[in-house]
Amino acid sequence: MCRHLAYLGPEVPLGRLLAEPEHGLVRQSWAPRRQRHGTVNADGFGVGWYAADDPVPARYRRAVPIWGDAGFADLARVVRSGAVVAAVRSATLPGADGEAAAAPFADGPWLFSHNGAVPGWPESVAPLAGGLAPGALLRLAAGTDSALVWALVLARLRAGDDPGSALAEPVREVAGVVPGSRLNLLLTDGRAIHATAWGDSLWYLADRTAGRTVVASEPYDDDPRWSEVPDRTLLTATRTELSLTPLKEPTP
Secondary structure: OOEEEEEEEEEEEHHHHHOOOOOOHHHHOOOOOOOOOOOOOOOOEEEEEOOOOOOOOEEEEEOOOHHHOOOHHHHHHHOEEEEEEEEEOOOOOOOOOHHHHOOOEEEOOEEEEEEEEOOOOOHHHHHHHOOOOHHHHHOOOOOOHHHHHHHHHHHHHHOOOOHHHHHHHHHHHHHHHOOOOEEEEEEEOOOOEEEEEOOOOOEEEEEOOOOEEEEEOOOOOOOOOOEEOOOOEEEEEOOOOEEEEEOOOOOO
């Protein structure tokens, strides 16, 4: 369910990350190589990026398949950035909320994406809704499992949690209430990437010499430096540093 990517490094055109690689995110929208659930990611897409000296990212999101958006190729050719999050979507429930449901979600400096699904949505997660303020529920970005997970993460960020904990604890909460949830999450403020591998594939390419880090659902090329993140792991990375931390199993 979905494919996504986060990049930190020297400024590059968006197309160099998403369209030019042989197995880039554009191709993954119809022919992913390592997707375990679903085969086509045609329920929308989104790209978020940061401009120099501006902490608030820009976004471009659509409810159509990425290959069906005539304007995307021009945008990807001319827009350059050193910090990017992008995703192609396979909806848990078809037709839910159009482009509002397409990652990345955003708030202030943050961009967020969820690759996975929560079985039994929405009834299965009803116990978690009580942990959110009524206003947070009313402000859900979309009526989707991903939007609820984002609300849980955002509530922790606003409460002062560090980004790693703000990702890891909602993953454990959701998995504890709904076993079998797939919760690969990406979060960035344009300076660091935080990600979880929980139930689906996650890979990284770290090039310290070039000051470049890519974290993605699957490799976009056959560079031998790609490494797979073990399941139940929190990844934290900057342009030159990367760490992996095992995640504890949830308490039922």
